[in-house]
Amino acid sequence: MTVAFPSFDLPGTMGQASPSPPFSLEEHPPSRGKASVDARIVQELRAIVGARGLITSAEELHTYECDALTNFRVMPLGVLLPESTEQVQAIVRLCHRERTPFVARGSGTGLSGGALPVENGVVISLTRMNRILEIDLPNARVVAEPGVINLDITGRVSAQEYFYAPDPSSQSVCSIGGNVAENSGGAHCLKYGFTTTHVLGLEVVLPDGTLVHLGGKSLDAPGYDLAGVFVGSEGTLGIATKVILRIVKRPECVHTLIAAFPSTNEAGAAVSDIIAAGMLPAAIEMMDRLAIQAAEAAVHANYPDCGALLLVELDGPAAEVQFLMTHVNEICRNNGASEIRVAQSDVERALVWKGRKAAFAAMGRISPNYIVQDGVIPRTALPQVMSEIDRLSRESGVRVANVFHAGDGNLHPLVLYDRRIAGQEAAAEALSYQILEICIAAGGSITGEHGVGEDKKQAMSKMFSEPDLQTMHRVRCAFDPLQLSNPTKLFPTPRLCGEKPGKYEAHPLEIAGIAERF
Amino acid sequence: MSPGVSPQFNERLSTFEQAARTIVGPDNVRPSGTDFRLCPRPQSTAESAQPVLIEPATEQELAKVLQLANNADLSVIPRGGGTKLAWGNPPHRADILLSTARLNAITEHAWSDLTATVEAGCTIKQLRESLSQHGQRLALDPLWPSRATVGGVLSTNDSGALRLRFGSLRDLIIGVTLALPDGTLAKSGGKVVKNVAGYDLPKLVTGALGTLGVITQATFRLHPLPKEARTISCLARNPREAQRLLLAIQSSKLAHSAAQVRFVESMQPQIDVLFEATQAGLDAQVAQLKTLLTPSAVIDPGPAVWNARQELFSAGSDDQSNSAVAKISTLPAKIADVMEALARASARQARCNAVFQATGVGTIHLVGEPMALAFVLELIRCDLEYQDDSLVVYHRPSAKTFALNSWGNPGDALPLMRALKQQFDPKSTLNPGRFVGGI
Numbered sequence: 001m002t003v004a005f006p007s008f009d010l011p012g013t014m015g016q017a018s019p020s021p022p023f024s025l026e027e028h029p030p031s032r033g034k035a036s037v038d039a040r041i042v043q044e045l046r047a048i049v050g051a052r053g054l055i056t057s058a059e060e061l062h063t064y065e066c067d068a069l070t071n072f073r074v075m076p077l078g079v080l081l082p083e084s085t086e087q088v089q090a091i092v093r094l095c096h097r098e099r100t101p102f103v104a105r106g107s108g109t110g111l112s113g114g115a116l117p118v119e120n121g122v123v124i125s126l127t128r129m130n131r132i133l134e135i136d137l138p139n140a141r142v143v144a145e146p147g148v149i150n151l152d153i154t155g156r157v158s159a160q161e162y163f164y165a166p167d168p169s170s171q172s173v174c175s176i177g178g179n180v181a182e183n184s185g186g187a188h189c190l191k192y193g194f195t196t197t198h199v200l201g202l203e204v205v206l207p208d209g210t211l212v213h214l215g216g217k218s219l220d221a222p223g224y225d226l227a228g229v230f231v232g233s234e235g236t237l238g239i240a241t242k243v244i245l246r247i248v249k250r251p252e253c254v255h256t257l258i259a260a261f262p263s264t265n266e267a268g269a270a271v272s273d274i275i276a277a278g279m280l281p282a283a284i285e286m287m288d289r290l291a292i293q294a295a296e297a298a299v300h301a302n303y304p305d306c307g308a309l310l311l312v313e314l315d316g317p318a319a320e321v322q323f324l325m326t327h328v329n330e331i332c333r334n335n336g337a338s339e340i341r342v343a344q345s346d347v348e349r350a351l352v353w354k355g356r357k358a359a360f361a362a363m364g365r366i367s368p369n370y371i372v373q374d375g376v377i378p379r380t381a382l383p384q385v386m387s388e389i390d391r392l393s394r395e396s397g398v399r400v401a402n403v404f405h406a407g408d409g410n411l412h413p414l415v416l417y418d419r420r421i422a423g424q425e426a427a428a429e430a431l432s433y434q435i436l437e438i439c440i441a442a443g444g445s446i447t448g449e450h451g452v453g454e455d456k457k458q459a460m461s462k463m464f465s466e467p468d469l470q471t472m473h474r475v476r477c478a479f480d481p482l483q484l485s486n487p488t489k490l491f492p493t494p495r496l497c498g499e500k501p502g503k504y505e506a507h508p509l510e511i512a513g514i515a516e517r518f
Numbered sequence: 519m520s521p522g523v524s525p526q527f528n529e530r531l532s533t534f535e536q537a538a539r540t541i542v543g544p545d546n547v548r549p550s551g552t553d554f555r556l557c558p559r560p561q562s563t564a565e566s567a568q569p570v571l572i573e574p575a576t577e578q579e580l581a582k583v584l585q586l587a588n589n590a591d592l593s594v595i596p597r598g599g600g601t602k603l604a605w606g607n608p609p610h611r612a613d614i615l616l617s618t619a620r621l622n623a624i625t626e627h628a629w630s631d632l633t634a635t636v637e638a639g640c641t642i643k644q645l646r647e648s649l650s651q652h653g654q655r656l657a658l659d660p661l662w663p664s665r666a667t668v669g670g671v672l673s674t675n676d677s678g679a680l681r682l683r684f685g686s687l688r689d690l691i692i693g694v695t696l697a698l699p700d701g702t703l704a705k706s707g708g709k710v711v712k713n714v715a716g717y718d719l720p721k722l723v724t725g726a727l728g729t730l731g732v733i734t735q736a737t738f739r740l741h742p743l744p745k746e747a748r749t750i751s752c753l754a755r756n757p758r759e760a761q762r763l764l765l766a767i768q769s770s771k772l773a774h775s776a777a778q779v780r781f782v783e784s785m786q787p788q789i790d791v792l793f794e795a796t797q798a799g800l801d802a803q804v805a806q807l808k809t810l811l812t813p814s815a816v817i818d819p820g821p822a823v824w825n826a827r828q829e830l831f832s833a834g835s836d837d838q839s840n841s842a843v844a845k846i847s848t849l850p851a852k853i854a855d856v857m858e859a860l861a862r863a864s865a866r867q868a869r870c871n872a873v874f875q876a877t878g879v880g881t882i883h884l885v886g887e888p889m890a891l892a893f894v895l896e897l898i899r900c901d902l903e904y905q906d907d908s909l910v911v912y913h914r915p916s917a918k919t920f921a922l923n924s925w926g927n928p929g930d931a932l933p934l935m936r937a938l939k940q941q942f943d944p945k946s947t948l949n950p951g952r953f954v955g956g957i
Contacts, residue, residue, distance in 0.1 A: 138765050138851040139878070161771075183714045196718065197689055212931040218847040218878055218907045219686075220675065220725070223928035223954040224935050228688055228721030232714050252771040272630055278653060278742030316773045317806075320799025376710045378631040408712040409631075445713035452715055463715055464705065471696065471704035472717045474941035478934065490716070 041098060045080060048090040053128075055079040064123050067108045067115040068170075072454050076103070076117035083128045085203065085211065085241040091124060092239065093209030101484045104239045106146065106178030109170040111372055112453030114182060114234045118488050124239060126177045132156055133242070141200070141217050142245045146177025150184075153245065162247040165192035168449065169357045180240050183232030185449035187283045187356070190407035191315075192248065194449070196231040203242035204230060207480040217244055229475060234451050235486035237479040251315035254282070255325045256349045259337040260306035264288055264402065267308040268382040270335040271406045274312065275379070277331065279324055284407035285311040285356050290366065291401040291414070298362030301355025304339045310406070311356060359403040360414065367399070367416035369425070371432045375439030376448040379409040388438050389413060398424070398431045410448035411439070437462065452490050461492045470495075531570070531613065534590045538572055541582050546573040550615045569595065569612045575620045577637075577695060577703060577734035584732060585701030587614050588947045594699075595949055596728040598670030599641060601662045605674055605912050606727050606952035607924045618669050621734060624648050626709075633692065633709055635737040638669025650743060657684035657741040661828050669733045675725030678827055679776035679792065679875050684741060687724045693737035694720040696730075699947040703734070711739045722938075729953045730942040744775070744794030749821055750807055752814040753786040754779075760787035761854040763811060767791060768850060768876055770810055772803055777876035780826050781857055783869050790823045826873040830883040833871070834913040842891045842920075843913035846872075846880040848902060853878065856902070863897045864890075888917040899926050928954040 046054050055061060056078045065073045077100075082088045095102045101121035108115055117123050130147035137160055142153055150171040153164035167186035168174055174184070179195045180202070189197075201215035215227030230237055261267040267286050274281065287295065287309045296303050303309055312328050314321045325342065332340055343349035355362075363370045377385050386402070393400045401414040413435050417428035436446050436459050446452070446459045460469065469491060476483070477497035488494070538547050550571040574580040587594050593611035597603060598618055618639030625635040629652035636645055642656075642663035649655050659678035660671045670676075672694075677686040684690065693707035696719065706719030723730055754760035760779045767777055767789075776792040793803050808816055834843035848856050853874045860882065864870050868886030884891050899909040903926055911924045928935065932955045939946070939957045951957075 136849075136851075137769070139849040140768070141849075183718075185712060185714075189712065193685065193689060194712070194714075196721070197685060206934070210933075212934055213929055214931055216906045218849050220845070220847045220879060220908070220910075221929065222908050222910055222925040223931065224726055224730075224938060225675075225688060225721045225724060226931055226934060228724075229718055232718055249769060249771060251773070275632060276630060278745065280741065317771065317795070317799055317803050319802035320773070320795050323796050323798040376708075376712050378628060378633070378710055380628070380630045405712070409710055410712045443708075444710050445708050445715050447715050448710075448712040449714055456715075460715065463708075467702045468704045468706060469716075471698065471702060472706065472719065475717045475719070475722065475938065478937035478941045 041094070042078075044094055045078070045091065048087055048094070049080050049082055053081040053083065053087070055081070064105065064108070064117060064125070067105070067110040067113060069111055069113040069116070069453070069455055072113045072116045074117045074119055076121060076123040079123045079125055081125050081128050085205065088124065088126075088129075088205045088239055088241050089209050089211055091122075092205050092207065095122065095484055096208045096482070099482065099484065101487050103486050104177070104181070104235045106175030106181070107149070107170075107173050109174045110178060110182060110451065110453065111374070112182075112447070112451040112455040114451050114453035114486070114489060115178070116454045116489075118486070126175065126239070129241065136217070137162065139217065140247050140249070142247055144176050144243050144245060146175060146180070146240050146243060148176045150174050150176060150179055153247070157247055161250045163250055164198065164245060165189075165248050166195045166198055169360065176243050176245070177240055180231050180243055181233070181235045182449070182451040185405075185410070187285055187405060188313075190284060190405065191280055191282045196228060198246045199227060199231050199243060200246055201244035202227050202230055202240050204238045204240050206238045207482065207485040215244065232451075234453060234490050236476060236490055238485055251282075251317075253318040253321050254313060254315040254349065255321050256311065256313045256343040256352055257325065257328060257332070258303070258341050258343075258352055259310045259312070259332040260304040260339040261308040261310060261335070261337055263307040264386050265383050266336040267310045268386070268406065270310060270332050270337065271379065271382075273331045273335065274328055275407070277327060279314070279328070281312050281328075281407060282315045283311070283313040284405070286402070286404055286406040287311075287356065287359060288402040290399065291359050291403045294362040294366045294401060295355040295359050297365040299354050299358045301351050303355055306338065310337075311352060356403070360412070363401060363414050363416065366401075367418065369417050369419045369428075371415040371417075371428055372450070373411065373413045373415065373432050373435050374447045374450040375411050375413075375436050375444060377409045377411060377439050377442045377444035379406070381442040381444070382406070382409065385411070385438055385442055389435055392431055392434055396427050396431050398427050400431070405448070408448070409444065411435075433459070454489055457490055457492050460490070473497075530590050531592065534586055534592055535570060537586055538583050541586070542572060542574045542579050546575070546620070547571070569615045571615045571617060573617045573620050577621065577697060580616065580618070580621065580732060580734055581697035581701050581703045583616065584697050584699055584947075587616075588699040588701075588945060591945065592947070593950050594947050596669070596673070596732045598639060598667030598673075599662070599665035601666045602670060602674050602676070602912075605924070606949070608951070609949055610951035616732065618667060618732075618734070622667070625735065627652065628709070629654055629740075632740045633711065633737060634740055635693070635709065635735060636668050637735050638667060638672075638733045640668050642666050642668065642671060649740060653743050654740045655743050656690060656738050658687065658690060659824065661831055668736055672724050672733055672736060673726060673728045679778050679824055681879070682777060682876050683773075683775040688721045690738050691720040691724055691736055692739055694723060694733060695735040696723060696732065697734050698731045699943045699945065707737065709737050727949060727953045729939060729949050729957055732948070745796045746800050747792065747794045747821070748800055748804060749790055749792050749819055749823060750804055750816050751788055751790045751819045751823060752811050752816045753788055754814070755786060757781065757787055757854040757857040760789055761851065763789055763814070764853070764876055765851060766810060767807070770806070772807060772810075774803070776824065778824075778826065779853065779874050780823070781870075781872040781874075783871055788823075790819070792824065827881045830871060830873060830881050831913065833883050837885060838916050840885055840887065840891075840915060841913060842884045842895060842911060842915060844882050844884075844895060844909055844911045846874075846882060846898075846902065846907070846909050848878045848880070848905075848907040850876055850878045852905070852907070853880070856880070856898070859901055860894075860898055863894045868894050888915040888920040891915060892920050892922045895922055903927055925954040
């Protein structure tokens with residue numbers, strides 16, 4: 001199955017826009033003048049990571065030319081597979097010395113092109129740094145290397161009835177390091193929060209190779225909340241080599257309900273009533289008819305055939321959950337639910353979730369290609385936004401299936417098209433971009449959990465003013481003044497880190513000889 | 519005019535004041551007078567013994583005044599309710615007190631979206647009253663809510679026991695507007711609870727003590743007010759048993775909103791647990807907790823026990839010259855160790871009361887001679903920092919002999935923090951010297 005995703009770049013700059021690199025890291029590089037330098041760098045890199053930690057052959061490099069957003073492809077000069085913090089530091093120092101840009105990569109499941117290589121740059125893959133270093137149950141902390149798979153954290157603590165809460169749909173393959181870069185969400189962040197809620201500390205290799213520790217196992221380390229800034233910075237501020245995570249005790253009981261509604265309007269009204277009643281479910285998910293059909297065709301979740309399906313999960317103490325579930329049931333009925341089912345066992349619940357979590361992949365059953373969108377809207381704007389998307393879909397003849405985290409207003413419209421039919425891809429991309437504009441106009445965001453990356457960087461200037469972006473850029477300049485760490489992502493236009501004008505004032509610590517200005 | 523103030527400085531200041539009057543109106547530029555009383559004297563008292571108070575009415579006015587001060591090389595101390603002006607190290611300079619008192623509107627309460635946008639000068643109490651009209655709250659219990667403002671609480675990252683369940687400000691703030699010293703007004707984050715577009719500046723400025731920019735407005739995610747609430751308490755024989763019980767509660771499947779241990783000198787430690795739920799859920803959980811705590815007897819002490827943290831701060835202010843109040847951040851399983859170390863260090867030199875939240879964040883109040891207090895705190899801080907924990911001094915004895923740094927060692931990321939400061943406030947206009955590492 002080929003999956004395509006949207007681009008907001010100008011036509012002509014998107015897609016397979018990778019000219020062959022001006023030089024290569026292969027053993028016998030073509031003689032283009034820089035060959036001797038290349039050979040020296042290759043030798044140095046090999047000395048750092050060993051022969052099996054360095055990939056330079058074009059054939060193997062193909063694996064790394066994109067992430068899960070496959071319509072952007074760039075061949076990296078080489079891929080490095082470090083096994084320790086020291087190796088990452090040595091690689092980054094070398095990149096800094098040579099002014100070679102680098103892109104950190106986890107499992108490559110990102111949906112915004114965040115791990116897309118940059119031209120004349122290297123990829124640093126963290127997959128071999130995959131050890132869980134410490135499990136501290138009394139304090140509910142886990143220390144992990146960036147290459148650890150999200151679900152493996154839960155796997156290691158589930159016997160003691162703990163779990164790691166952020167659960168992106170790709171959680172069985174995506175890495176903690178990638179989650180940190182993207183501030184990954186998931187279906188349960190309505191109640192449990194995002195990756196940033198669960199990352200308490202980080203060991204980070206800064207873009208000049210310096211090692212720093214942000215945050216820590218205990219809360220509120222003095223100083224700026226740099227761990228909070230680093231999470232979700234999409235690899236543009238450095239490379240995390242160690243992550244201190246918070247784990248959560250499993251709730252006493254979990255109840256999952258699915259309710260069939262005539263349309264997303266009624267389902268949306270039920271969501272509003274649930275929230276207005278003062279409940280905070282663990283998850284509220286919605287799928288429209290097209291998405292239900294696709295999921296049904298793919299995994300046979302035994303969903304009812306209806307206009308909109310609502311999935312509500314409540315967890316917590318048994319007495320509380322049972323009481324609230326009755327209430328949710330009533331709310332759904334009052335809003336016109338024709339059928340309500342409560343998953344009676346873990347097996348049934350798993351099946352219900354399987355359909356939802358497989359919804360993206362299931363689109364392949366009903367459309368050869370599709371674009372996943374990730375806009376966010378205030379929950380109350382749902383009916384209006386849905387009808388606008390519907391209108392645009394009818395006008396353009398491009399089908400849109402809707403799957404979304406209804407509790408927090410994070411939409412995942414799936415724009416369906418067939419690349420083989422002339423004009424369809426362009427129409428789908430146009431529609432996909434219009435959906436983002438609708439989200440921004442409704443007071444929302446261009447991305448709830450997939451990140452900006454390469455994909456949505458042009459849309460950043462729709463959401464933020466130039467002073468807003470310039471202010472964010474100051475953070476970038478503090479961490480990475482040479483802009484070597486995943487450059488060309490996140491911001492719509494290239495920006496320089498110039499010297500700020502201003503009077504030099506000696507710091508007291510400088511005068512005392514304790515610190516230096518840098 | 520204080521002795522030692524240079525004529526050049528006075529000229530700069532009066533030119534600035536004149537320009538500021540045209541921006542905010544003549545009535546809103548005046549000597550700070552008693553508004554400044556809580557702020558410790560700058561280290562160099564030669565200049566500006568009493569800063570000028572400026573009260574802009576809009577964020578545009580605020581940004582203009584800030585820019586003006588920055589251009590005139592005058593230092594600015596942002597002020598909310600003035601409850602925590604003494605936090606941090608004494609500023610190197612304090613020329614202007616920039617107050618958010620008139621920036622106090624609740625811009626928007628999107629109650630059906632569970633979000634609210636508030637101006638920085640709005641007090642926590644005012645916000646609470648407004649949100650409660652729709653049965654909602656900002657799930658936060660900071661100090662002195664009737665005076666503390668949204669901007670001040672954010673800048674000092676002040677949170678109480680509710681943090682266990684709802685997180686601290688970093689988990690509640692979803693958007694922010696900042697005024698930077700160069701006059702930039704910038705937004706970051708947004709008005710939706712889920713949003714990963716761009717760097718998370720709301721988190722960067724939370725707890726930054728106003729050293730990067732002045733928060734003019736913030737958007738928060740809200741929570742419903744609880745249907746019912748009940749507090750259950752029990753006594754422990756000693757700190758070790760208190761910790762054991764606290765960890766047992768934490769590793770249970772109870773869904774409490776807060777838990778704390780209070781250590782009052784010469785009394786048994788007391789554990790408090792707060793439940794917020796429906797009546798049905800509450801009864802079942804209280805029963806479970808009682809079983810868990812058996813054989814200890816439990817009582818229902820009412821909600822007043824949750825003022826314990828604020829009471830420690832108040833006790834510190836009542837006895838200015840012989841008191842210190844500090845925050846300790848450690849891990850839940852190290853609370854007893856810390857309390858024992860405190861008892862050893864302060865033996866015969868100081869008396870100590872404390873309250874620790876189940877998150878491992880504690881507040882301690884020490885009473886003794888200033889020299890002795892500095893010694894005890896330094897000793898404990900060394901011990902804590904060695905284990906990657908921290909101690910921050912909030913209230914210090916007024917005596918000159920107490921020279922302890924507020925923050926301690928911020929670790930190897932200090933150069934990075936300085937680089938950020940350089941980017942946002944290159945002339946060190948905002949709160950110079952109050953934050954970590956002399957920032």
